[in-house]
Amino acid sequence: MANPPMRAAIIPVTPLQQNCTLIWCTETMRGAFVDPGGDLDRLRPVAQQHGVTVEKILLTHGHIDHCGEAGVFAKELGVPIEGPHEADRFWIARLDEDGARFGVRGQVFEPDRWLADGDQVTVGNLVLDVYHCPGHTPGHIVFHHAPSKLALVGDVLFQGSIGRTDFPLGDHQQLIDAITTKLWPLGGETVFVPGHGPASNFAHERRTNPFVADSALAKA
Numbered sequence: 001m002a003n004p005p006m007r008a009a010i011i012p013v014t015p016l017q018q019n020c021t022l023i024w025c026t027e028t029m030r031g032a033f034v035d036p037g038g039d040l041d042r043l044r045p046v047a048q049q050h051g052v053t054v055e056k057i058l059l060t061h062g063h064i065d066h067c068g069e070a071g072v073f074a075k076e077l078g079v080p081i082e083g084p085h086e087a088d089r090f091w092i093a094r095l096d097e098d099g100a101r102f103g104v105r106g107q108v109f110e111p112d113r114w115l116a117d118g119d120q121v122t123v124g125n126l127v128l129d130v131y132h133c134p135g136h137t138p139g140h141i142v143f144h145h146a147p148s149k150l151a152l153v154g155d156v157l158f159q160g161s162i163g164r165t166d167f168p169l170g171d172h173q174q175l176i177d178a179i180t181t182k183l184w185p186l187g188g189e190t191v192f193v194p195g196h197g198p199a200s201n202f203a204h205e206r207r208t209n210p211f212v213a214d215s216a217l218a219k220a
Contacts, residue, residue, distance in 0.1 A: 006126050006148045010193060011046055013039040014104050018065040021152055021193050023145075024052045025124025032123045034058045034143065034152050035066040035195065036073050038105055043073070058121060059083040060154030061140040062091030063167075064098045064106045066195060071109025080112035082121050085132050088139030090169060115141050131182045135175025136163030144186055151192040157183060159200040162211045179212050 009022045014037050022043070024031030031052040036043055047054050057074050059067045061084045074081045091098075092108060099106025115121070117132035121143065131142045136155045140163075143152040155163040157179055165172040183192075188203025206214050 004148060006123075006145050006150065007050070008150065008193065009046055009050060010199075011039075011043055013037050013042065014065045014068070016065040016102075016104070016196070018195055019193055019197075022046055022050070022052065022054075023123060023126075023152070024050065025126045028124035029053060030055045030124035032056045032058050032121075033073070035060055035154065036070055037065045037067055038069045040069055040073050040076070055079055055123065056121075057081045058123075058143060058152075059111065060142065060152065060156075060195070061137045062088035062095075063137065063155070064095055064102060064104050066154060067092065067109075068095055068099055068104050068106035071107050072105075074109070081109065082113040083111060083115045083130075083143075084137075084141050085116060085134075085139035086114040087134065087169075088137050091137055091139075117141075131178075133175075133178035133182050135165055135171050135173075135178050137167070138169045138171075140178075142183065144190070146186075149187065149190045151183065151186060151190055153183065153192045153194055155195040157192060157205060157209075157212070158194040158196060159198050159205070160209055162209070163195075176212060176217070180217065 011020045013020045020036045021034040056079050095106035115130045119130040128143045128145045133156045191201045
């Protein structure tokens with residue numbers, strides 16, 4: 001495809017090396033930052049470099065490395081915040097105190113639009129589907145652009161691992177169920193950008209991931 005409908009650039013931010021992703025519509029050159037948790041001075045130049053006009057911020061969940069400075073950034077850019085699911089209000093309400101604890105800047109904010117399973121978000125002319133995938137946090141969501149076979153999964157799934165569930169309101173079984181019932185049906189060739197570390201695809205994880213490979217779950 002000479003000019004795919006969507007492009008993406010990954011910028012690791014905060015001391016936790018969280019994958020912030022700039023996605024944009026190649027037709028309109030309008031884009032969104034997904035999980036701009038911090039290091040805002042590193043994010044602005046990326047949008048400028050690609051000639052992208054940022055029109056919104058999208059959030060997968062309420063942990064500080066993913067959204068600590070999202071409210072600050074949204075005000076600065078004059079754009080709305082969409083996501084996560086309202087069940088993560090608990091986490092967003094504690095961003096100030098978590099910031100002090102982790103040495104990461106965090107500021108409480110109210111999203112312009114909470115998202116639920118089955119919702120859609122637009123970025124330029126792109127339409128992304130929203131899947132509620134609780135377990136790592138109760139309000140975690142995943143964004144999927146079907147034509148690009150690309151999913152932004154936050155901390156639900158990683159290459160060779162899955163999200164932690166030992167935080168408050170975490171639930172291991174919910175997480176496994178979300179991965180197998182919401183993500184696997186999107187297709188093995190779907191590439192996913194996780195919240196940390198390298199990208200992978202669902203087929204590879206179904207073969208090799210020690211937590212959610214088909215063979216591992218068959219033994220459970």
